[in-house]
Amino acid sequence: MAVLTEEQTMLRDGAQDWVTDRAPVSAFRKLRDSGAGTMDPALWKEIAEMGWAGIVVPEEHGGSDFGLTGMGLVLEEMGKQLVASPLFISGLVAATAFRQMGSAAQQGEWLPRIADGSAIVTLAVDEGNRHDTARTALTAEASGSGYVLNGTKTMVIDGMDADAMLVLARTSGAPGHSAGLTLLIVPTDAAGIERHGLATVDRRGHAKVTFSGVQVGPDAVLGEVGGAHAPLEKVLDVARVGLAAEMLGMCQQAFDTTLAYLKTRVQFNTILAQFQALQHRMADLFMEMQLVRSAVEHAVREIDAGGDGAEEAAILAKAMASDFANKMTRQMIQLHGGIGMTDQYDAGFYIKRSRLLEMTFGNAAQHCERWARMRGY
Amino acid sequence: MNVQDSQLSAFRAEAREWLDKNFPKSLAHRGDEYFDIAPRYPEGEDWAAWRKAMCSKGWGTPTWPTEYGGGGLTRQQTLILRDELEKIGGFIPLTGIAVSMFGPTLLEYGTAEQKQRHIPPICRGETIWCQGYSEPGAGSDLASLKTRAEDIGDNFLVNGQKIWTSGSMHAHWCFCLVRTDTSHKHEGISFLLIDMKSPGVEVRPITLISGKQSFAEVFFTDVKVPKENLVGGLREGWTIAKRLMQFEREGIGARRMTVGELRPLDEVAREYIGTDAEGRIADLDLRARIVRHQMWERAHRLTVARVADEAKTGPSEATSVLKNAASHALQTRGEMLTEIMGFQGIGWDGDDYTQTEKDSMKQMLQNKAHSIYGGTYEVQANIISKRILGMLDHQ
Ligand SMILES: Cc1cc2nc3c(=O)[nH]c(=O)nc-3n(C[C@H](O)[C@H](O)[C@H](O)COP(=O)(O)OP(=O)(O)OC[C@H]3O[C@@H](n4cnc5c(N)ncnc54)[C@H](O)[C@@H]3O)c2cc1C
Numbered sequence: 001m002a003v004l005t006e007e008q009t010m011l012r013d014g015a016q017d018w019v020t021d022r023a024p025v026s027a028f029r030k031l032r033d034s035g036a037g038t039m040d041p042a043l044w045k046e047i048a049e050m051g052w053a054g055i056v057v058p059e060e061h062g063g064s065d066f067g068l069t070g071m072g073l074v075l076e077e078m079g080k081q082l083v084a085s086p087l088f089i090s091g092l093v094a095a096t097a098f099r100q101m102g103s104a105a106q107q108g109e110w111l112p113r114i115a116d117g118s119a120i121v122t123l124a125v126d127e128g129n130r131h132d133t134a135r136t137a138l139t140a141e142a143s144g145s146g147y148v149l150n151g152t153k154t155m156v157i158d159g160m161d162a163d164a165m166l167v168l169a170r171t172s173g174a175p176g177h178s179a180g181l182t183l184l185i186v187p188t189d190a191a192g193i194e195r196h197g198l199a200t201v202d203r204r205g206h207a208k209v210t211f212s213g214v215q216v217g218p219d220a221v222l223g224e225v226g227g228a229h230a231p232l233e234k235v236l237d238v239a240r241v242g243l244a245a246e247m248l249g250m251c252q253q254a255f256d257t258t259l260a261y262l263k264t265r266v267q268f269n270t271i272l273a274q275f276q277a278l279q280h281r282m283a284d285l286f287m288e289m290q291l292v293r294s295a296v297e298h299a300v301r302e303i304d305a306g307g308d309g310a311e312e313a314a315i316l317a318k319a320m321a322s323d324f325a326n327k328m329t330r331q332m333i334q335l336h337g338g339i340g341m342t343d344q345y346d347a348g349f350y351i352k353r354s355r356l357l358e359m360t361f362g363n364a365a366q367h368c369e370r371w372a373r374m375r376g377y
Numbered sequence: 378m379n380v381q382d383s384q385l386s387a388f389r390a391e392a393r394e395w396l397d398k399n400f401p402k403s404l405a406h407r408g409d410e411y412f413d414i415a416p417r418y419p420e421g422e423d424w425a426a427w428r429k430a431m432c433s434k435g436w437g438t439p440t441w442p443t444e445y446g447g448g449g450l451t452r453q454q455t456l457i458l459r460d461e462l463e464k465i466g467g468f469i470p471l472t473g474i475a476v477s478m479f480g481p482t483l484l485e486y487g488t489a490e491q492k493q494r495h496i497p498p499i500c501r502g503e504t505i506w507c508q509g510y511s512e513p514g515a516g517s518d519l520a521s522l523k524t525r526a527e528d529i530g531d532n533f534l535v536n537g538q539k540i541w542t543s544g545s546m547h548a549h550w551c552f553c554l555v556r557t558d559t560s561h562k563h564e565g566i567s568f569l570l571i572d573m574k575s576p577g578v579e580v581r582p583i584t585l586i587s588g589k590q591s592f593a594e595v596f597f598t599d600v601k602v603p604k605e606n607l608v609g610g611l612r613e614g615w616t617i618a619k620r621l622m623q624f625e626r627e628g629i630g631a632r633r634m635t636v637g638e639l640r641p642l643d644e645v646a647r648e649y650i651g652t653d654a655e656g657r658i659a660d661l662d663l664r665a666r667i668v669r670h671q672m673w674e675r676a677h678r679l680t681v682a683r684v685a686d687e688a689k690t691g692p693s694e695a696t697s698v699l700k701n702a703a704s705h706a707l708q709t710r711g712e713m714l715t716e717i718m719g720f721q722g723i724g725w726d727g728d729d730y731t732q733t734e735k736d737s738m739k740q741m742l743q744n745k746a747h748s749i750y751g752g753t754y755e756v757q758a759n760i761i762s763k764r765i766l767g768m769l770d771h772q
Contacts, residue, residue, distance in 0.1 A: 129719035199726035267518035348586030
């Protein structure tokens, strides 16, 4: 674990206490069983009141400007108990997009509302079977002084709860090209938008959103028209590191729960933890988890430092965390035996959530490809 | 051609003719729909007709003796029958625990009366059996089981609890390991057949992470079981239990994926991910892993065949690896399907996903059990290292 400042330690401890007290995985189970929705608005209110939605927002816009270092700590704690909240997509991703790509006016309009939780803003980028921004086909055609949007987005995170979306649209060029992409902020209640919730395996809030002749003004555009690809990749790298932090927390909990089980479950007149085969399995998992932690903590620092190392660090963190989360959640089930296969035990929640996070904003294979390209081989 | 060869080719001709007349063409290549641990057979006239035809002929259980309703075929005849079935997309319409595990065991260890009573209904596809082995405190350490069977004259009085009992919600009968002697661990176990309709039997289904309810807890409270339902002698249950587990592992070790997306992974990947200008799957890392997986599957199939071949002259040591090799193949395939289908592969419900896509996700989750039931991956590895390789524990 990285050496933390006093403020960071307080933030992490506060997150840990709140999560275990207010939003343990049993709370998520209740939410799922009630079928009442994909997040608990009361919890979101508490999260906002504690100021976490403003962790990456500058102080002048009502945030605390603790950076990804701070947000990573909170996401990791939330990952442990699979807390369902829009903190990641609104508080980290949308806030970062406004910070890095928005005009002063856009920042002034949106960042304070993101920071105090009164607005949930999400990102609508994906269209096909897998994450690939260059393939964007949804069009934004110039019309009057603004634009008209037509097309469909999928896997919009917390899309049903969002008040606005940052939509990646094609203003020129053809799907497959990274040039000609533009990011626009669109309120979810705009005429011509149809949303419906996707029943994904993790039972969290993902939406499919259809845009039929949705009109927006010229001030909806973030950054340059046609030039969103490169700056958005930077925002997405921040998102990927946030996901890696969440996966790290999830893995840590899966590991701890498994270890505790092996220390109590008795077979052959002894606790399972006495079997060398299992000791070595856990030692290997522990080793890999340490590597993932280093990768995540490094990426968080690189992103906050804002230097050239951020891209490589983000790739490393997302790829390694995805691979390890896949393995750790499988082993969690395997090492629990029959009980791990039952819905009443939590292992199933972890594997289901993991499979989504693994592919969100690019899976391990896609990031390995990026790594190789970045190095020119 | 020698006598044996000409007899076999006569059998082949006979089988072909019979199958041609009796196999409903509408069922061609649909055998996979048939497989489940607890068989609840697909409905429809053709399905029923095919089952009836094969069962009357005894070919639902081709190698079992004709006196109990089996086909009485030799190993070679059975291979020919399977071969002819495969040619027309046919399949043997009986499956499940009774056919693959319990029947063969009872044929070896049961009395004539027990066989006469239980085997014919299995051959007719009428009875469903479940396996009452595991208990909350007895999983890998199965022999520590506690369910008691007390001698009360004409009957045993059974008290205790089983868990993870697949298909017990639909089962007519349960073959159950019970403790008849508490002073010995393995030697205190007996093998008892329990009618699931007996008073005192209670079944509570358990939901799996896949959403399926394929197993349950089974509670026995003062259940009276007639003494004639004891298989083998008192306290001989462990030997029988182990023999049955051999049949179980052989079956599991040869099993293929039968639910969800069944096409080869490369075909699925071409559809979901697309190809580059040279026709290669447009994800080189995935492409290489698909190759490795296909090679593993191929080599596993070859090992299944080699084991069957070597078994003619005695037990093959490769038998011990089949189950773990199969788990690896099945689970890798499940994970890769999820990855390939991507955002379409993580659906649980609703019209945004095809049935095949949803089934594939659920199957990926369900098949995590493949390395748990029938002896876990680790227990199999212990068997390989200790019994086959002679690597004994440090004393
Ligand atoms: C879908 C499904 C269907 C099933 N159907 C049936 C059924 O029909 N009838 C029935 O009787 N049972 C059934 N089972 C139960 C199954 O046989 C047991 O789950 C299995 O034997 C493991 O026991 P356990 O769950 O108690 O795990 P445990 O024995 O507690 O094992 C937990 C973990 O410890 C490991 N472990 C245990 N001992 C050792 C050791 N000595 N060395 C190294 N590692 C070890 C295991 O491999 C496992 O990873 C089913 C299980 C599942 C999941």
